[in-house]
Amino acid sequence: MEKDVRVRFAPSPTGGLHLGGVRTVLYNYLFAKQNNGKFIVRIEDTDRTRFVEGAEQYIFDCLDWCGLTPDESVVHGGEYGPYRQSDRKEIYKKYAEQLIDQGNAYYAFDTPEELEQMRTNLKTDKNPNPQYDHNTRMNMRNSLSLSDAEVKQLIESGTPYVIRIKMPDNETISFTDMIRGEISNSSGLVDDKVLLKADGMPTYHLAVVVDDYLMKISHAFRGEEWLPSAPVHILLWKYLGWENEMPQWGHFPLILKPDGNGKLSKRDGQRLGFPVFAMKWADPGTGEALDGFKEVGFLPEAFVNILAMLGWNDNTEQEVFSLNELISKFSIDRIHKGGAKFDYEKAKWFNHKHLQEKTETDLYNLVLPFIHTHSPEVDNELLKKVIPLVKERCNLLTDFWDQSHFFFVRPENIDTTPISGKWDDDKTNFFKVWLTKLDELTNWDADSLENLFTDTATELSIKKGQVMLPLRIMLVGGKYGPNVMDIAALLGKKEVKVRVECILEQL
RNA sequence: GCCGCGUUGGUCAAGGGGUUAAGACGCCUCCCUUUCACGGAGGAAUCACGGGUUCGAUUCCCGUACGUGGUACCA
Numbered sequence: 001m002e003k004d005v006r007v008r009f010a011p012s013p014t015g016g017l018h019l020g021g022v023r024t025v026l027y028n029y030l031f032a033k034q035n036n037g038k039f040i041v042r043i044e045d046t047d048r049t050r051f052v053e054g055a056e057q058y059i060f061d062c063l064d065w066c067g068l069t070p071d072e073s074v075v076h077g078g079e080y081g082p083y084r085q086s087d088r089k090e091i092y093k094k095y096a097e098q099l100i101d102q103g104n105a106y107y108a109f110d111t112p113e114e115l116e117q118m119r120t121n122l123k124t125d126k127n128p129n130p131q132y133d134h135n136t137r138m139n140m141r142n143s144l145s146l147s148d149a150e151v152k153q154l155i156e157s158g159t160p161y162v163i164r165i166k167m168p169d170n171e172t173i174s175f176t177d178m179i180r181g182e183i184s185n186s187s188g189l190v191d192d193k194v195l196l197k198a199d200g201m202p203t204y205h206l207a208v209v210v211d212d213y214l215m216k217i218s219h220a221f222r223g224e225e226w227l228p229s230a231p232v233h234i235l236l237w238k239y240l241g242w243e244n245e246m247p248q249w250g251h252f253p254l255i256l257k258p259d260g261n262g263k264l265s266k267r268d269g270q271r272l273g274f275p276v277f278a279m280k281w282a283d284p285g286t287g288e289a290l291d292g293f294k295e296v297g298f299l300p301e302a303f304v305n306i307l308a309m310l311g312w313n314d315n316t317e318q319e320v321f322s323l324n325e326l327i328s329k330f331s332i333d334r335i336h337k338g339g340a341k342f343d344y345e346k347a348k349w350f351n352h353k354h355l356q357e358k359t360e361t362d363l364y365n366l367v368l369p370f371i372h373t374h375s376p377e378v379d380n381e382l383l384k385k386v387i388p389l390v391k392e393r394c395n396l397l398t399d400f401w402d403q404s405h406f407f408f409v410r411p412e413n414i415d416t417t418p419i420s421g422k423w424d425d426d427k428t429n430f431f432k433v434w435l436t437k438l439d440e441l442t443n444w445d446a447d448s449l450e451n452l453f454t455d456t457a458t459e460l461s462i463k464k465g466q467v468m469l470p471l472r473i474m475l476v477g478g479k480y481g482p483n484v485m486d487i488a489a490l491l492g493k494k495e496v497k498v499r500v501e502c503i504l505e506q507l
Numbered sequence: 508g509c510c511g512c513g514u515u516g517g518u519c520a521a522g523g524g525g526u527u528a529a530g531a532c533g534c535c536u537c538c539c540u541u542u543c544a545c546g547g548a549g550g551a552a553u554c555a556c557g558g559g560u561u562c563g564a565u566u567c568c569c570g571u572a573c574g575u576g577g578u579a580c581c582a
Contacts, residue, residue, distance in 0.1 A: 010582090011582090012582050014581085014582080046581090046582085047580090047582070049581085050581065108580095112580075115579090115580085124508085125508070126509085127509075128509090128578090129578050130578095131578065160580095162580050183511075183512080189510055189511090189578090190510085190578085191579095193579095194579080196580090197580040198580060201580085203580070204581075208582095223576090224511095224513090224576065225575095225576055225577070225582090226576095226577090226582090227511060227512060227576070228576070229577075229578095230511090251512085253512090253513080254575070256574090261574065261575075263575080263576080309519070309520090309531095311519090315521070316521090316530095317529075317530050319519090319531060336513095336520085337513060337514095338512090338513050338514060338574095339574085339575065339576090341519080342518090342519095343517095343532065343533085345532060345533060346518070346519065346531080346533080348532095349531085350532095391545095392544075392545045392546085393543075393544040394544090403543095403544085418542095463541090464541070465541040466541090469541075469542060472542055473542090478542085478543085479543060480543040481543070482542095483542095484541095
C-alpha cells in the first residue's frame, strides 16, 4: 500500500528566509497538495548558539505572505508534535543510546582542543581536512579506544561527551534520488558524524531521521547541499530498524549568484541591488535590516511563480502560472539537476505579468500602502482613476508612485531644458490663448481637451507637435507618463492652469 | 587534496542519435505612441573541450576542463 504523502520543510530559526528556502517550501507544498498530502513545518533549532529571537515567527509570517500554509507546525498544530526540535530533546537520546548498544555508535570524550590538535597534526597538502573516521578514531578518546572501565569512569565523573556514528570502513551506500537517479557513496569517505552533542541536543543528522520517522514523512526533499551526508542518514534509517519506512529522497538544485560563482547570499542582493529574503528581516543582534521581495513591491503570487520556474518547467511554453496551476502541473521529475543563476530582471517581468492580471480594485488595495509611504494624504478617488492609466508601465508595486506622483503632488524643480532652447513668443502666445479658451470648455474630459488643443494650434498656425511636449513638461515635470490629455483631464482645470502659468513665467 | 553533484545563447530554458536546436528575460532595429512605457514585427547570440560508438552525435560512453556542494559538537 502506498504511504500517505507527508512532506516537511525544516528551517532553523537563524535569520531571514532566503529565496532558496522559499523554493524548497514551494516544491514541498506543491507536491503535498498535488498528492492530497500534508505539508509540515518543523523548526530545527538544535543549535542554541545560532538561535535568533523572532526568527521562528518571521518564517511563519513569510509563508503566510506567500500563501503556502502548512498543515502541521508549531503554530498550526498536528498529531505528530512537538514540531520544534528543542521541545523534542528527550526523544533523541534513547535512539542514540540504542545505536551505542548495537555497536553502531560510540561515546567520544575529545575536547574541542583535542579535536583541533588532531586536525592540525594530521593536516598535509594531500589531506587538508583530516576527519574523525575509521582511520583516526582509535587514536582519539572514545569508547572504542578506551577500556570499558575507563569509559564508565569518565561518564560517571560527568565528563562531557558526544555520541558519534561508527561509519563502516568500506561499504557502498546507494540510494535512488527522485531527481538525480542512482547515487552511491563509499562509507569510508564519510566521517563519524556527531549524533548527539555534549549539551544533549541532537545534530541535524540524528534529528532529521528520528523526526522524519516519527512524523511519518513519506518524501524527504531538501537542498543539494545535503547530498554528501545522505549516506549517514540512510545508514541511520537502517541501524534504527526503520529501513522499510524510509522516505524517498529528492535533492533540489541550488540557486546561484547572478554574476560570479557560488550560492546566492544576502550580500549578493545588497551588492547587486535586489532582495534575497521573502520579507523584511531585521536582525535583533546586529540591528541590520534588509527589505524583502514584499517590501520592494512584489506580489506573492509572482514571487512564487518566479521561484517555481527557477529549476522547473512543465514542458510547454507557459511561464506565468497561478499557484493552483502549479499545484496541478508540478512534477518532481521535471526539476533540473543543475543550479540556476537568479535573474532579477526576469523576476520583475514575472511581477509585471501578474500585476496586469489584477483587477483595478485589487490593485488599488495593493498599491495604497506603497503610495502612503510617500504621501499619506492622497485623494483616494483620484488614485482609483490613476491606477488604470499607469498600471501597464509598472513592474513593481513601488513603481506606481514613480509613475504617478505628479497627479498628487505638483512637481518641483522642473527641468525645462528639453523645450527652453526652442522656445519663442508664438508658443507663449499659444498657451495663453489655450488657457483662456479652457474657461469656455463645457466638457472637461480628455477628448474635449485634445480637440480644443488641436483647434487652437490650427487657429494660431502652430504645429501641435511643437506644443505637446511642452505641455507634458509643464504638467508632469518630465518626459514620461500616460497620455497628456488624460493627465490634464484628471488634474482639473485649476491645477492645469496653475502648472502651465508657472512654467510660462520661467520660459 | 579527497568525495558527491552538475554543464544547451549573457540569463532562465525546451529538445534528446538525422531539427532551420523551441520559447522567455535582457540587448539591438523598426512599427505604434506628437513623451516614456506597454504592445507588435524583426535581429544578433548557444549545444564546454578531447576521444570513442555510429552511416550520422548537441543527444550515448569514457576522459579532461570548468562550476558547485560537502569534508564542524552549523543547519
